[in-house]
Amino acid sequence: MSTTVIDSKKAQQPAAQYSPLKEFWRNYKKKKVALIASVFIFLLIVIAFIGPYIAPYDPYEPNYDAILEGPSAAHFAGTDEYGRDIFSRLLVGTKISLTVSFSAVFLGLIAGTILGLISGYFGGRVDKVIMRCCDVFFSFPDLLLAIAIVAILGPGINNVIIAVMIFSVPSFARLVRGATLSAKENVYVEAAKSMGASHTRIIFKHIFPETISELIIFVTMRVGTAILAASGLSFLGLGASPETPEWGVMLSSGRDYLGTASHVVLMPGIAIFLTVLAFNLIGDGLRDVLDPKIKNS
Template identity: 65%
Template sequence: MAEVQAEQNVSTKLPVSDQTNKKTPLSEFWKKFKKQRLAMVSGVFILLLFIVAVTGPFIAPYSSEEPDYDHVLEGPSFEHLAGTDAYGRDIFSRILEGTKISLFVGLVSVFLGAVCGTFLGLISGYYGKWLDSIIMRFCDILFAFPGILLAIGIIAILGPGLENVVIAIAIFSVPIFARIVRSSTLSVKSTVYVEATKSIGAKHRRIIWKHIFPGTVSSIIVYFTMRIGSAILIAASLSFLGLGAQPPTPEWGAMLSSGRDYLNTAPHVTFFPGMAIFVTVLAFNLLGDGLRDALDPKIKD
């Protein structure tokens, strides 16, 4: 009895000591990610952007749409930190409120594209054969068009507006996610544990969503993050061309478009919205790079 009790004491103590030294996937991710200084800074900046998107209408010093013809095209000052536009509207307030629009378009459009693309990629990679050929040829057709031209074509059919911009960006995001998920699915599909699951008669749906899909999540997260920056840039481009947000909506691309006639006399009208687009897109790209390095198992410390 004494020996049994001693063995039990040892067995109860060992897991406690092992748990303190055990490396979980989350701890491993954080250990790698916190070494990515630029990604960390970008993450903090993006977090601030989301806070601004929620609180923008409340912290903006002026109305984003109400004109003030007594302060037309004024340069940056203590009263108007980023100056005013051709209607006397405070540019800083419009940028704050435009943050919500840009993030909304970027997140929703990429999310819709990711959901559809992930579904198609899983089906294509798992079932293969003629179904794989049909899905991949459909993706090839979409790949034949440059992203911005495809978006312009879709907007030309659906009509201008932010809702249609979201649809356009989502459509040309689908084939990229489908390709990425299909590649990951083919890799995970050939692993031993998936083959063992098939051998015991598990249903295809269970195999796909319980065993294969988790192996594709890291790739989806990385590209999802980087794609948001591209979506914001393309949405701003469409608004700049008059196909996206319509005046007086304080969208960054539309603000650039309205200020292009004053580049020589009032460059601040385009400078500050342009910097907002540049910094935001750069932050998402740097965060995506950091996530890729942290989630890639091939990259060692």
């Protein structure tokens, strides 16, 4: 009798609720390469916060007794042409490079998402105007467009963020527009329209959630592009000031010593390479997990 009562109580208990987050983590942790890349980026973000406090040397203070020294116990990554510790400059530069790339991509994400939602939802003349403007930006290579923008605004970190943001907007707009065109054909969107829901409510409650997975994938890959663009602008002298420990600036200042002290270029180059590679690997892993076309194949 007691066993029957216990069984009936178990049968009446609700089944475990489906958790999208748990399902995502269960699938994502199977992607070992992407998981390792995620750990690497997490460590970089931690370094961005604590780098100035754990740097063994002042990244700005020259030491003329240790000019262009190779890697050693005293200087893990060697010193530059002013005797400054490269490892300390890399630690401090992590915050600068990540801040520039994250800020530019985040601003481009906001502007591009809004334009893409408006373009895809309303269509017609609005869609044509927005897409033709995007086509104009797409006709220029990203770095060339960024150089032109910084040349107009003037060199500096803030202007680099604006330049990278501007050439990121059309990519986000086109991506969101495509997802919006697909989402607005769903039955629940038509039902919301028939019930008199406002355009704003339909766009942000019913359509925008359908674009999130694609945006997450694209953002991770776009951060890598932003790091390359920001470093390229600084390398050309259009970004951070020469004394700033930014990775692109370090590459630029060390190119004159490539034959005699290759570590001056090699260390920031490795930092840029590994960071961009990690973001691309994370993007590939997220695409495998979140893209329904790949999941169903």
